[in-house]
Amino acid sequence: MTGGSRRRSPSRRSARPARAVLAAVLGLVALLPAGCATVPGSSDVTVLRRVGDPAEPSAPPGPARGAGPLEIVRGWILASGSTAERHSAARAFLSPATAGSWDDGASPTVVSDRVDTTFVAGSGQSPDASVRVRADKLGVLRPDGAFVADPGTVDVTVRLTQDNGVWRIADLPPGTIVRRTDLRANTRPVRIWFQAAVGGAPVAETRYLATSPARSVASRVLDELLSGPSEDLRGAALSALPAGAMLRSAVGTSADGVTTVDLTRIGPVDALDEARRTEIAQQIVLTLAGVGIDRVAPSVDGEPLVEGRTELGVGDVLAALPPVVRERPDLPSGNTASTAATPPALVVTGGRVLTVPDPSTATTNGPDLVTGVDDARSASLSPDGRDVAVVGNGLDGMRLWVGRTGAAATPSPVAGRVVSRPSWTPDGTEVWTVVDGTPVRAVRGAGGALTPVALDTAPLAGYGPPSTLRLSPDGTKVALVSGGRVLIATVIRDTGGGARLGPVRVLRPGPVGEALAGVLDVTWSQTDRLVAVGTALGRPVQVASVDGLELDSPTTTNLTPPVTAVAAAPERPTLVVDQGGLWSLPASGGDVWSSVPGGSNSSVPAYPG
Structure with a gap:
């Protein structure tokens, strides 16, 4: 099915035409009880939050009798959660003319879970009123269903008119404003x-x-x-x-x-x-x-x-x-027995490369996974678990070594003052690392030796030198840490064996509380999900989707920040290192992190890859 290295014919498509798969997606579906005045002239703020009450209606039948401008705007936002019949419930809050012309099919704007509504200063006097809607913008959902991060602020004004004592929206922006939790739902x-x-x-x-x-x-x-x-x-x-x-x-x-x-x-x-x-x-x-x-x-x-x-x-x-x-872990399961044993997680601690003990048994770290490296600082197993790439420290600085599991490693030409934890391509033919702030790519020869080869990293210019990198499980993306931020770039290859980085973007920028910041280390838990650790207050461990839409924090119980290293893989426990040592959290989640014997605050764990 795949064969050797070959490039598809130019007739095969890499760009997508516009489609309207999610032409009428979603609106805000949760609202706090009224805390704002509903009379014209009020300047109080109404905060929309997810209530979590299953009895709360997803879309009201229409405006309540005597509803004021703020209530009408809040009702429109709430009713926009129902996409039935082109948002017919939401259109009930619009004037007849506006209901007929509103473009509800424009790409939804995805915002954080807090949305504020206030009267515009000097507004609210009959027969007209203007209501300001503000929220932190995360991005947009394109018609093809792809989320595109575009952080900023949503700040729009909705104009209302009053006819025979009844308020209705007369002017509003196209599309809908969708909170992240409502998009999930x-x-x-x-x-x-x-x-x-x-x-x-x-x-x-x-x-x-x-x-x-x-x-x-x-x-x-x-x-x-x-x-x-x-x-x-x-x-x-x-x-x-x-x-x-x-x-x-x-x-x-x-x-x-x-x-x-x-x-x-x-x-x-x-x-x-x-x-x-x-x-x-x-x-x-x-x-x-x-x-x-x-x-x-x-x-x-x-x-x-x-x-x-x-x-x-x-x-x-x-x-x-x-x-x-x-055998790639990101592929769907074929319900067939694998012919390969699952390679273990490893940890570098005390200058040695060891197997992470199985928390379900009484096993210890066992013998060294590789020998010949006197002062190991970090390491990674190849995806099949047969080889180990090790960063060792010596009098002349750090150097990348490689060897068979259980055997002596061989030094490579990849060396510098600081060399980051190595990362393997999915096929095990290349090892990537960061040497003194510059990403380096090394190819394995017939005898297994590593040879540095060209890697075009020009798109990284302006982002600052990275301190670490990890290749995605499918090898098409690379995550790097630079200045406390996570950078994502596509890996573009050619038929001649060359490789370069595509456009670079910051993963989940934004305001405090919504941004992924203070990162010291990052890894992939799946092809579309990463785990980042660091110094973020109250969130030393964070899980982010590669498109930047999701950002969640698992439990921090038992952890002592900062968290300096992380290892993750599909359906396997997440491993982190904090000031107290090495800790594990089950793939299914949990309330507390469990201590892993043999670790220290300088340990560096890694799963194969």
């Missing part, structure tokens, strides 16, 4: 699967899909797939689906529970080579797996997409991948 994140531009390995991108109507979820998620990868993946991923491909009919389900997907406008199926058809099937099956569909019958104009296979499951498409790709 009304959409589901779905991974859309594409192909790496070089090598062809699966690459996922998160889109937010409206949860209703449920009957059309499968068709809508395939619309996202057909639209191609976003600008964020430009140069890193492409689609095997030809431009213009579309669904020939609605996605259906056969009597025996198989989901039928019939495509058209991709030319005769026999005109596509077997590899191309297999790649298309891979994208379809992996994408539908994200919405709970595990048996798919893909076809083109009624003919089976893959010759001789009328039905495919996740296990079938995974079996066609090379073993090193098939």
Whole structure:
């Protein structure tokens, strides 16, 4: 399915046309009881917060009799949570003329959970009033379902008029204002699967899909797939689906529970080579797996997409991948037994590279995972667990070493005053690190030795020197820490073996309380989620989605900030190091962090990769 290093034909799409999958998404669906005066001229502030009361209506039937301007605006925001019939509940708060012209399909603006409404100074006298709506802006939800971070402030004015004693909104901005918690409640994140531009390995991108109507979820998620990868993946991923491909009919389900997907406008199926058809099937099956569909019958104009296979499951498409790709933890499970043992987490402590003890047993750290490095400072296992990259400290500074697990390591030319914890590519052929503030890429030769090669990091200019980096589980992105911020960049490769960084963005900037700041270390827990640790007051451990929409903090019980190092992986405990030593939190979460024996406040943990 993937073969060697190759780049897709330029005819395969990397840009997506505009689509209106979430054309009428969401509004604010929670409101505090009235704390503002509802008479014209009041300057009190009403704060909209999530109440969490399941009995609270998601959309009121319409304006209450005698409602004042502030109540009308609050009601419009509340009613915008109902998208039924193009926000008909919200339109009830508008004047007849405005209700007919309001553009509710514009891209929703996503804001933090606090939204303030106040009268504009000097406003509120009949027959006109103006209400100011303010909130911290996180970004926008594009019509294709992708969230694009665009921090700032929402500050809009809604004008109202009074007719025969009844207040209605006469002028308002297009689109809706959506709080983050309401977006969570009304959409589901779905991974859309594409192909790496070089090598062809699966690459996922998160889109937010409206949860209703449920009957059309499968068709809508395939619309996202057909639209191609976003600008964020430009140069890193492409689609095997030809431009213009579309669904020939609605996605259906056969009597025996198989989901039928019939495509058209991709030319005769026999005109596509077997590899191309297999790649298309891979994208379809992996994408539908994200919405709970595990048996798919893909076809083109009624003919089976893959010759001789009328039905495919996740296990079938995974079996066609090379073993090193098939075992990636970010891929959907094919419910087939893995042939590879799960490599352990490691920890560097006291100058040694050791296995992290299993908290469910009485095991100790065991023997050194690698020898020959007198003063190890950090390390990472290769994805398959067979090799170890180690940063050792010596009289001439730090140096990167590499060797087989359980054997002596060999020094590499990668050296400097400070060398950060190494990070492996998913196929185990490269090791990346930061040397004295500059990202460095080293390729493994036939004998396993590391050789530094070119890496274009020009897009990092202006952000300050990074102190650490981690490659994503699929290898298409890199996260770096610079000046307490997390930077995200796409990794763009060419068929000649070169690599460069794409455009760089700061992950989750914004005001205090909404920003990801004070970061000392970062790692990937999934391809679309990171864990950052550091000095943030009350939030020394934070979990962020790669698009910047989500930012959450797990429990801090038992931790003593600052937290200096972190390791995470799918379905595995999160490991952190604080001033008291090494701690573990189960993948399922928990109320307290548990101490891991053998750690210290200078330990550095790592999962393979």
